Amino acid sequence: MLHMELVLPSGERLPVPTLLHYSAEDPFAAVFVFYTGADHQVRWVLDRDMLxxxxxxxxxxxxxxxxxxxxxxxxxxxxxxxxxxxRAQLAAPLRAIAQWLGRTYESVPSGQEAEGLDVDAELSRLLHGAA
Known part of the structure; x- marks a missing residue:
């Protein structure tokens, strides 16, 4: 869990509790879950290498x-x-994101993301609408 900040146009910053998630089952994705209220969350999936x-x-x-x-x-x-x-402008301590991201690369090193993927199964799932 990380506390990011929503940066308002006025420059005011509001805390946004944020869960960072990574799974070797989806090794290209870095998931950010923003908790914006007691029962509300917003999920964004980012490309790990872009991050x-x-x-x-x-x-x-x-x-x-x-x-x-x-x-x-x-x-x-x-x-x-x-x-x-x-549109939302957010800010986070760069060091905290870098440390978390480093742990994802310990789990699945860069360039090895596709090694654990079953391309045929994924393609079949996408083409046939299976979840």
Whole structure:
């Protein structure tokens, strides 16, 4: 669990408890679950490698954009999420995201993501609508 902040247009910041999740069963995905109320959560799935790039330089296009800001212990990762319902600008301590992301690469090293995937089963699931 990580406390990200929603950055309002006024510059005010509101805390947003955020669960970061990674599973070797879906090794390309980094999942962020934002808890926005007592019974409400918003789930975003990001590309793990894009998240890694976003720790070093601005990256992303479309619905997800990342950019590092600051330096040292005050460095942050800026995360902009866009949907048909609106846009959210969030910030998180860059160091915390980098540490979590490092653990995902310990679990499934870069370049080995596809080794555990059953491509035929995934393709069949997608083509036949099975969950």
């Amino acid at each position: 890694a790039k976003g720790l070093r330089r601005p990256t992303g296009r479309g619905d997800v954009r990342l950019r590092p800001t600051g330096s040292g212990p005050d460095a942050e990762l800026g995360l902009t999420l866009s949907s048909p319902h609106g």
